[in-house]
Amino acid sequence: MRNxxxxxxxxxxxxxxxxxxxxxxxIVFISGGISHASFGGVGLGYLIGINPLIxxxxxxxxxxxxVGIINRKTKINEDAIIGVIWSVGMALGLxxxxxxxxxxxxxxxxLFGSILTVTHSDLILMSILDVIIITIVYLFYKExxxxxxxxxxxxxxxxxxxxxxxxxxxxxxxxxxxxxxxxGIILVLALLTMxxxxxxxxxxxxxxxxxxxxxIISAILVIIGLLVSYTLDLIPGATIVLILSxxxxxxxxxxxxxPNLS
Amino acid sequence: xxxxxxxxxxxELKDVQASFDDNIxxxxxxxxxxxxxxxxxxxxxxxxxxxxxxxxxxxxxxxxGTIKVFGKNPEKGRSLIGYLPQYSLFDRDFPINVFDVVLxxxxxxxxxxxxxxxxxIVTNALKSVGMFDYRDRQIGNLSGGELQRVLLARALAxxxxxxxxxxxxVSIDMKAQNSFYELLLKIKETMTIIIVTHDIGVxxxxxxxxxxxxxxxxxxxxxxKGLHKIEEMYRMPVxxxxxxxxxxxxxxxx
Ligand SMILES: Nc1ncnc2c1ncn2[C@@H]1O[C@H](COP(=O)(O)OP(=O)(O)O)[C@@H](O)[C@H]1O
Ligand SMILES: [Mg+2]
Numbered sequence: 001m002r003n004x005x006x007x008x009x010x011x012x013x014x015x016x017x018x019x020x021x022x023x024x025x026x027i028v029f030i031s032g033g034i035s036h037a038s039f040g041g042v043g044l045g046y047l048i049g050i051n052p053l054i055x056x057x058x059x060x061x062x063x064x065x066x067v068g069i070i071n072r073k074t075k076i077n078e079d080a081i082i083g084v085i086w087s088v089g090m091a092l093g094l095x096x097x098x099x100x101x102x103x104x105x106x107x108x109x110x111l112f113g114s115i116l117t118v119t120h121s122d123l124i125l126m127s128i129l130d131v132i133i134i135t136i137v138y139l140f141y142k143e144x145x146x147x148x149x150x151x152x153x154x155x156x157x158x159x160x161x162x163x164x165x166x167x168x169x170x171x172x173x174x175x176x177x178x179x180x181x182x183x184g185i186i187l188v189l190a191l192l193t194m195x196x197x198x199x200x201x202x203x204x205x206x207x208x209x210x211x212x213x214x215x216i217i218s219a220i221l222v223i224i225g226l227l228v229s230y231t232l233d234l235i236p237g238a239t240i241v242l243i244l245s246x247x248x249x250x251x252x253x254x255x256x257x258x259p260n261l262s
Numbered sequence: 263x264x265x266x267x268x269x270x271x272x273x274e275l276k277d278v279q280a281s282f283d284d285n286i287x288x289x290x291x292x293x294x295x296x297x298x299x300x301x302x303x304x305x306x307x308x309x310x311x312x313x314x315x316x317x318x319x320x321x322x323x324x325x326x327g328t329i330k331v332f333g334k335n336p337e338k339g340r341s342l343i344g345y346l347p348q349y350s351l352f353d354r355d356f357p358i359n360v361f362d363v364v365l366x367x368x369x370x371x372x373x374x375x376x377x378x379x380x381x382x383i384v385t386n387a388l389k390s391v392g393m394f395d396y397r398d399r400q401i402g403n404l405s406g407g408e409l410q411r412v413l414l415a416r417a418l419a420x421x422x423x424x425x426x427x428x429x430x431x432v433s434i435d436m437k438a439q440n441s442f443y444e445l446l447l448k449i450k451e452t453m454t455i456i457i458v459t460h461d462i463g464v465x466x467x468x469x470x471x472x473x474x475x476x477x478x479x480x481x482x483x484x485x486x487k488g489l490h491k492i493e494e495m496y497r498m499p500v501x502x503x504x505x506x507x508x509x510x511x512x513x514x515x516x
Contacts (some may be wrong), residue, residue, distance in 0.1 A: 024356055146366045150352045156319050156345050157369040205359045205400035
């Protein structure tokens with residue numbers, strides 16, 4: 001349980017930071033593609049017998065960078081590329097897993113999360129990724145803000161927009177790795193969007209505040225979800241997602257009927 | 263700089279051709295702008311005006327031709343340009359306030375924070391367009407006219423030597439339009455301006471030169487000589503196009 005709570009906090013920090021970019025830059029669908037593509041890496045980890053979170057990193061980052069490059073340098077429809085990497089990643093993962101003889105016992109946990117079984121080495125990996133993500137966002141905050149707000153204008157004032165876009169997508173990829181243990185490949189998008197949608201009901205004018213409040217909201221709700229799933233013996237990943245949705249509905253109603261709050 | 267300033271070339275385009283897919287949008291465009299010119303580019307919708315500006319800014323690449331901005335290629339020269347785009351595609355709900363939007367214009371390079379001087383420049387730019395009191399507003403909480411002023415401040419915060427405005431008053435009401443043009447009149451003394459507009463009638467008194475663009479440049483030169491070209495392009499008599507201009511303006515330079 002202690003590991004689970006630490007994992008919840010590590011996950012919530014990146015949810016708030018990277019989730020904010022995903023929501024304001026409207027790259028939710030790309031993020032879904034990157035997440036599913038990383039399943040290829042999970043399968044590879046199984047096959048060669050190392051922590052699947054580690055092998056998922058290059059898959060996530062490479063698919064992020066390739067979507068970004070294809071998107072910027074060709075005229076191929078972005079939706080279509082995302083669809084391709086999404087399913088190719090899943091297919092690769094399945095093939096890797098089937099190559100390994102025998103049953104893959106906790107495959108399910110990578111798809112839907114398994115925060116209660118987070119290991120010490122998972123926590124170390126998650127912490128390292130957290131530090132990388134926070135450092136990069138700290139160093140490139142003004143560039144990320146500028147390209148998220150108005151990419152064309154950023155180009156005119158000399159921001160290297162394409163390179164920074166690829167860097168941002170790579171941060172999305174790393175944040176997905178951090179979240180896989182908590183919510184699983186299929187449910188990570190909920191964690192990367194709902195805390196932000198909730199705090200956005202009350203914060204309108206500052207990206208940094210949105211990040212901080214989303215992280216806090218995420219940590220509270222994920223821990224609540226964790227406790228609920230523990231007491232009621234429900235699947236944690238799914239329970240967390242449901243708690244997030246209930247909170248979102250509440251936030252929406254509060255904003256709507258008590259408008260002075262914002 | 264030196265005494266040759268008055269005739270310094272700000273912009274020079276030679277034989278520029280541009281196309282989307284296989285449709286030629288700009289054909290053999292030649293254009294030159296000197297320091298302190300105030301040039302209006304006019305022409306029908308789809309005539310290639312926005313494309314031309316984006317080529318000047320290095321946002322689009324021409325098929326052929328050369329572009330010199332302050333004697334350099336667009337990627338280098340554009341650091342001296344302030345730009346107010348025709349369509350600002352940003353999300354009106356984006357979590358950013360007016361001040362920070364204008365501050366993005368002060369971008370210098372990676373790892374360099376915005377300095378106090380940058381912030382002073384932003385403050386002055388906002389004051390010069392009368393929007394300093396709105397500095398803490400979320401960017402979507404502005405009227406159309408207020409937003410255009412803020413975006414003008416963003417262009418000015420570059421401390422540009424050339425200001426490029428693409429149909430800046432299309433989406434705003436008459437009153438806001440007039441005060442926008444009054445602002446331009448003040449700015450005009452300090453920099454070169456290129457404006458794309460359909461309000462040739464309103465802006466005529468302020469400008470020096472006209473370029474008529476519809477895939478090709480049909481006319482480029484002093485505004486008085488361009489009037490008959492405008493007449494052809496809009497298919498209406500000059501008196502109607504310029505209906506709201508007092509007659510003294512028309513003969514002013516003759
Ligand atoms: N991104 C684009 N892709 C394809 N065609 C375009 C694109 N942008 C502009 N065009 C076409 O180029 C022509 C010129 O457009 P534009 O430069 O926006 O004209 P204007 O600003 O004079 O109204 C139009 O026919 C327009 O449809
Ligand atoms: Mg246009």
